[in-house]
Amino acid sequence: xxxxxxxxxxxxxxxxxxxxxADSTISVRDAWVREAPPGAPVxxxxxxxxxxxxxxxxxxxxxCPDFDQIEMHATVIRDGVARMTALDALSIPPHALVKLAxxxxxxxxxxxxRALTAGMSIKLELRFASGSRMTVVAPVRRAESGPxxxx
Amino acid sequence: xxxxxxxxxxxxxxxxxxxxxxxxxxxRTFREPARAVSVAGMTILExxxxxxxxxxxDQNNQVFDRARLQGKWSYVFFxxxxxxxxxxxxxxxxxxxxxxxxxxxxxxxxxxxxxxxDRDNAATLGRYLPYFHPEFIGATGGHSELxxxxxxxxxxxxxxxxxxxxxxxxxxxxxxLIDPEARLRALFAGPHDAARLAQGLQRxxxx
Numbered sequence: 001x002x003x004x005x006x007x008x009x010x011x012x013x014x015x016x017x018x019x020x021x022a023d024s025t026i027s028v029r030d031a032w033v034r035e036a037p038p039g040a041p042v043x044x045x046x047x048x049x050x051x052x053x054x055x056x057x058x059x060x061x062x063x064c065p066d067f068d069q070i071e072m073h074a075t076v077i078r079d080g081v082a083r084m085t086a087l088d089a090l091s092i093p094p095h096a097l098v099k100l101a102x103x104x105x106x107x108x109x110x111x112x113x114r115a116l117t118a119g120m121s122i123k124l125e126l127r128f129a130s131g132s133r134m135t136v137v138a139p140v141r142r143a144e145s146g147p148x149x150x151x
Numbered sequence: 152x153x154x155x156x157x158x159x160x161x162x163x164x165x166x167x168x169x170x171x172x173x174x175x176x177x178x179r180t181f182r183e184p185a186r187a188v189s190v191a192g193m194t195i196l197e198x199x200x201x202x203x204x205x206x207x208x209d210q211n212n213q214v215f216d217r218a219r220l221q222g223k224w225s226y227v228f229f230x231x232x233x234x235x236x237x238x239x240x241x242x243x244x245x246x247x248x249x250x251x252x253x254x255x256x257x258x259x260x261x262x263x264x265x266x267x268x269d270r271d272n273a274a275t276l277g278r279y280l281p282y283f284h285p286e287f288i289g290a291t292g293g294h295s296e297l298x299x300x301x302x303x304x305x306x307x308x309x310x311x312x313x314x315x316x317x318x319x320x321x322x323x324x325x326x327x328l329i330d331p332e333a334r335l336r337a338l339f340a341g342p343h344d345a346a347r348l349a350q351g352l353q354r355x356x357x358x
Contacts, residue, residue: 034239037232037282039275044235069315075236077341081307082237082324086314102240103342109235110317143243 025053031138035118045107046100051092058129059090068111118142193351199334205299207292210277215290220333227327231267242283247345254286265291266308
């Protein structure tokens with residue numbers, strides 16, 4: 001019985017290794033969704049992408065059944081004016097970290113299909129140009145303070 | 152319309168530039184304090200620039216005009232509720248400023264002016280703003296009245312083109328500080344920092 005259990009664990013470990021290899025080398029962390037103020041029909045999601053590999057990859061689409069539409073955006077402040085630009089793809093260069101953070105790149109989540117409040121979470125499916133896909137769980141949070149400035 | 156707004160804005164920026172340059176020159180020649188001084192992320196107008204009359208309404212459908220700025224210090228930010236990133240981010244900073252500098256009881260008010268009156272009305276603002284702080288004031292109105300205020304502050308906004316039934320509104324990222332005589336006293340360019348915003352007002356009140 002014990003031996004069988006070990007065997008099962010071994011198989012599971014092997015399978016998870018296989019999945020890891022088959023999957024993209026890109027990793028995603030610190031995903032979160034900013035809770036929308038009442039009446040606001042748009043939310044923003046943020047996360048950090050890391051590409052430890054030596055090839056560029058691109059985030060080309062994000063899917064989530066909880067929203068009518070999802071776009072990748074950059075907030076750009078030029079000549080004192082904040083503009084949002086929709087991006088077709090988000091490049092993740094080799095050996096680079098790409099941060100989506102308040103005041104910069106973000107996912108714009110249009111028209112939530114269910115009320116999303118702090119404490120809940122959503123699943124985002126990230127699709128990359130390399131063909132890999134991954135699902136990330138993003139908790140909904142109230143933003144408690146502004147962007148952190150690193151000097 | 153977009154082009155016209157852009158043109159008006161460009162003219163305004165140019166005019167403001169000329170006024171500032173002339174002001175600086177005048178200051179040099181006649182030693183009069185007509186200039187803009189930048190200190191710790193804050194641009195102080197010397198002398199403060201009086202605002203014209205304008206007529207907006209707040210989230211309770213009460214008139215929001217120049218008189219509502221008198222007798223208090225006001226932090227003013229332009230935005231819209233369909234803005235997922237920079238507007239809530241800035242309003243969270245404003246909430247932190249409120250904690251540091253104080254609110255009504257200290258004679259300080261926080262005003263979010265929606266430059267998207269086609270989608271934001273009193274009811275929209277009334278639901279949206281208390282989420283950040285119950286004291287926050289939301290104001291909006293027709294474009295001509297909004298532009299009386301934005302022009303006077305050197306602020307800018309412009310609606311982008313609609314895509315998939317949605318459009319963005321490009322708007323000034325600055326927070327404007329209005330003095331109790333309803334004059335533009337200072338402005339803060341982004342990215343915003345609550346401590347810097349609170350200290351800026353402290354400096355102006357003290358000096």
